[in-house]
Amino acid sequence: MTAATRQLPATDGTADSTNSPWVWAGGVAELADLMKEPSFVRECVRRFEAAGRRTVGEAERRSWERSWPHLVDALVHAGLGRLRIYLEYTTPGSANRFDALLLGRTEQGIPALVVVELKQWTRFTVLSDTEVKLADGDEPTHPVVQVAGYTAFLQQWFEAGDTGVEVRGLAYLHNATTAQAQPLREHHNTGPLSGIPVLCRDDLAPDLDARETARLLLAADLAAPDDEQVRAFQSMRWTPSQTLLESVGDLLLSPHSSIKLIGDQQDALLSVRRLVAAAKQRGTRLVVAVTGGPGSGKTVIASRLMGHYLRNESALQPRYVSPSGTLVAQLREATSAIRGARDLFMLPGDVPAAALKGSRITILDEAQRLHRPTDGYGLVQQIVDRVPIVVMFLDERQIVCPNEGLTLQEVQELAARSGAAFKHHSLAGCFRTSSSADYMGWVTDLLYGTPTSWEDTDYDLRLSANPEDLQAWIDHHTAQGRRARTAAGFCWPWARDTSQLRPEVAIPWTDADGTEQLWEAPWNAFQEIRSASAPHRNFWATAPGGHRQIGCIYTAQGLEYAYSGVIIGPDLVRRDDAWLPRPQYSRDRAMRDVQPGDYLRLALNIYHVLLTRGIHATRLYSTDRETQSFLNSLFPQTSTGHESDS
Structure with missing residues (x-):
């Protein structure tokens, strides 16, 4: 049994409603009667969707009907x-959604929670202590690890009070036999997770003794909670424990961390901290906007600020929000050793009003990428209105979708509207691309101004003659133990296959003999595919194996790698001394119905991001012959072609 003592406040409870964080709550016996009604699950679906979460798919609705x-x-x-x-x-x-959560009272009168993870699985393969492969090819988290994360959240995020609560958890494979469930048990029959049982249909057979059934369900010692305990649980605030905050802060600030501050990054960090300290002392509201181009250190500073406030000023209850799924996944992975930490790093969909309750400072990274509704600023407005101190990081030239577009001017207007002071700090440096001002200027001129010849100064830039040579260059550096990746415009379909890689990025080209060739490569994997050594898309840029898949704007933005290949697709071509947008070649669903004039700005921003990922070197290639010829004219002192030794 996994048990821990946290605290519950003695406050009044709240009634069930569509605004509650559950679809139904009440006594087990009452639920048994209600589930006989055909409309019960439909009403639960309605409540879930009315709470503003998301649409419940047919498969999920059926799982509720079959598992509950x-x-x-x-x-x-x-x-x-x-x-x-x-x-x-x-x-x-x-970040967590429990299939079922039981609330009871121990013999000592202490409230107890039991998390139950329900699975319909019968056919699966256990890949490791942490992953399972299902018959359909999906590779979800091992249910014992999943439950351990849930119990850790409950142990780490309860508000302090006067009454302790025990936390327990189990997984229930209600369709599986003992033989089918056994592999899941074998991986965690010893060690720290051995107290989380995996039950199957044979364990809870109807003819089993009632007392034994209760013991297996970790509830033999539990009685009904009293009304005060129910009210206390339902009205509690979810705030991370001091231990959790300090542990994550220490990790983010560790001297061994890969996150380093150099140049004006340190000045910006100290400036923001001074502004926050002054606002906190005066008790005033504050919005700080930090702007800077690619490689200027926005995410580095944001991470260090998060670490500082977690470790040194945890009373501020800091939260980190970013619309970049890749960035949030990377931060959660970096702190994965600390159970309960993942909920400190949130995607926009993870931020209902309750998530910010109690937070005194929110760090909003990649703010320009937040989706904005037609009637205002949506989530940004909510954060600024509800959180006293907000620090935003943004770059207007990294707006890459038509439904994005928060600008510095709009941030200032939002601050004024909420009665907050506004401060702006601009990052002038570039600490990627070998800190080359020449290269950054060349990229800016290429896309937004008058293109100039590349003089081969302090950055390794070349034009690849064909995609084969580009891949050979990537393979060479990977073989030398260097991180090398290729990213492309979203101009080829992506099947989101979870079982295999497909050669979706298909580029025809002509060799020196005039022979037509076809180069093919897969996009980054939708999920990890072990058989193909393909990491999950969120880790395409950092995990082994990613060099043999092609990344896109969504998996490259916010990250960097030592050697960068960039493929300009047919959506942006050079004609008559100007860039011509061709949105009809985009396969990005977000670009549907975007007009050419609007698409040009987005396409230029996309390739601006892709061209600024490489720390040491970049190789460029265009699938359009005329554009490739134009690019070649900008390299008078360098040659194109295979450079396996560079």
């Missing part, structure tokens, strides 16, 4: 009908 009765029947058979149960309980940060 198995658990409820077992609970009733075990004599646990008076326990309180919460279905589809969503934690405030939305």
